[in-house]
Amino acid sequence: MDTGAQARAAVIAAELRGARGPTLIGVVIMTAVLIFVTLAIRPLAATPWPIDAWVAAMAMVLVGVLTLMVAGTLTDRPGRPVEPWVRGARALQSTMSALIVVSVWILLPPAGPDLRALMLMMYVWYIATVIAASSEASPMPARDIVVLTLSMVGWVVWDRPPYWEAWAVFLTMAGGTMLAFRRMIRRAVVAALEARIASETAEAATRAALATAEAARDAKTRFIASASHDLQQPLQAAALFFENAVATGDAAARARAVTGARAAFASTQGLIRQMLDHLRLEAGAVRARPEPVALGPLIAEVAAEHEPAARAAGMRLIALPCRLVATADPALLRRAVGNLIANAVRHAAGERVLIGARACGGTVTLWVIDDGRGVSAADAGRLFEDYAQGSDNATRGGFGLGLASVRRSARLMGGDADLDPRWTGGAAFRLMLPRADTVEALCEAA
Template structure:
């Protein structure tokens, strides 16, 4: 019956159970040392009083129980054993051996006390009572309490049946003292359980506080980086605009004045783009942007985005190529145009290629917008942080990065707001390929089956255009 209740040896103890058992094991080991001394005392005192076969049989049983209990508890002295899968099995074995040990103690009342004189009997009663108190305080298991209760009943019955002096008062005292010990035991273990629960709650609260502080530190660091990046990246175009204005005001040459005016306009365009990027980031952080998905023709978004960035592409010596389609998707047209624009601007500014291709294709999972360039691609060391806030490529060298490092992170968050996804196709070679995945609209005329990566004919279009 008892062994049937033993758990699967493969079930590991929880950390709180391990700590509790280690605390109990240390206390129990002290009791075992004392109990071993008591067994030696009994062997010496009762050797000529109790029949050798009966005394030696009982001592052998008790010694075996002490050794088993010591071995079970010793397992918890080694951290590696405490964390082993068999630890829970040995916990149950410890409880079982404790019950057998209490049974042996209860039987000893009728084995040892009948042959003892009055002084030795009183000493043994004191030792029995000490044993009951030790077990009740050191073990919160209900089965061990049953063993102690059996010892109390056995001791009281012996006192009455052998007509010891003051037998009835002594039996009454033992009974009341046992009841008091049971009440104290419940109070102690309830307090211990509450303290353990409070400690666990405190640990969970400390972990939650540490996570909250980590988030606050990350937000603080992000704001610090944002301010530093803004002050650095806005400074250059503002200084450039100031120099162009000075040139336009002070030069008598009309050609130089027109050139300076064009440079000032370009500088202000860069400032406007930086401010828009900054505002997008702040709105996304504040959760102030709400998507309004509708069914839209992706060709319209592709054409408008290409037109937005055509002047910047020509200035960078890059040609924007679009691939027409009849694909419709469910998206917010304004947010999608901004996300796609971030990808195109990133390719024009940083890829150092000759062509940027923009197009849409259908997959079994929905519509996909692709932005593919034939530039230098993405460095392997940058892929892990590519979509982090303020992330800027490690292979820029000393050149001007021309932004806060928010374009890709903002583009991904804008895509996700619409129920889409944005990522880099890491298998693409000879440049970089970014895609925005969106739910396809019902009014799409024809579904084309393509692979997850842009097909070869799309790449050839970019190269041949």
């Protein structure tokens, strides 16, 4: 549906909701008119059956209007199709207009001169009221105004009551004026409704933008707090190791302190590198340079780099042999795989981490699967968001940037990254990349 059709549908839906009160008032007024016709005009008719038939037909139309209004109220919901209700409203409007046109020749003949003048004014009032209450869903067509005006003028010319010439001129002028008012009123009503809908849409967009900005602000606040905490830990450890190295006179103790200080500084360097990498990805400053990459050697090398950390955590890394070739940026892919392995080592609390790849069609899926505590349903949907960390205190740590960086890197390379919800014996993270397993790609990667 194009923008114009959407705007029209929104206008119609708004008018249908706003027309319920006026419609109910109109039904009450027309019911009073039917009672008036039955009590005041029917006794004057020599043959009352045409009046009875007309009253019965009008009563059926009013029942249809009430039924449509009640059904529309009970089924009202956002996004509801409006066309069935539009067709129903227009059918009832056309039927009522036809009955009003016919009523000129049924109700005026038996009425006396004074009553006829009153009824002619009531017809003019009816046109004005319907024009004011008409909507995009059930507008009063110009044709109906013209036909009703011609019907009244025709009867006046045919019956020639007192001052019939003045009546004919008055009714013609009234009909022409109503036609002009009809166009002006519709334009004003539609413009007002479109402006209101645009205002509500802009307000909703503003609220969404404010919510997004607040979420980003809160995330960055958490990031700053996390960065301050996580950077302090290795720096404090390095300071303690340095003090021990200076204070001790034992060479072996000094060597252990120096090794500990180096490890603390390496941890700090890793945290800073992770933060800078993510900020570059977030700012769009990183450009992928895809080329054929042999996944087997890359997986083995990255697993070897994380082997000491895994051993310290009591875990074993298993890199499966692989001959697949993916189209990727080697540096981005190495970093993404490293982040997935580091995430498993830090948070899984399991015994094994399996790293491998499988191909399906034109896609290569690289898996990092652990047999640890798994991911809760509450965390699964937001793990790849910026600064997101697990809700379980045991799984918290780091900046909450690793998985977000993995997904950004994957999408830069034309792929994606997510958590496989089917895995229940731990967590299975997957990195999807375009496949490049032609002979030329294999030779180039080699």
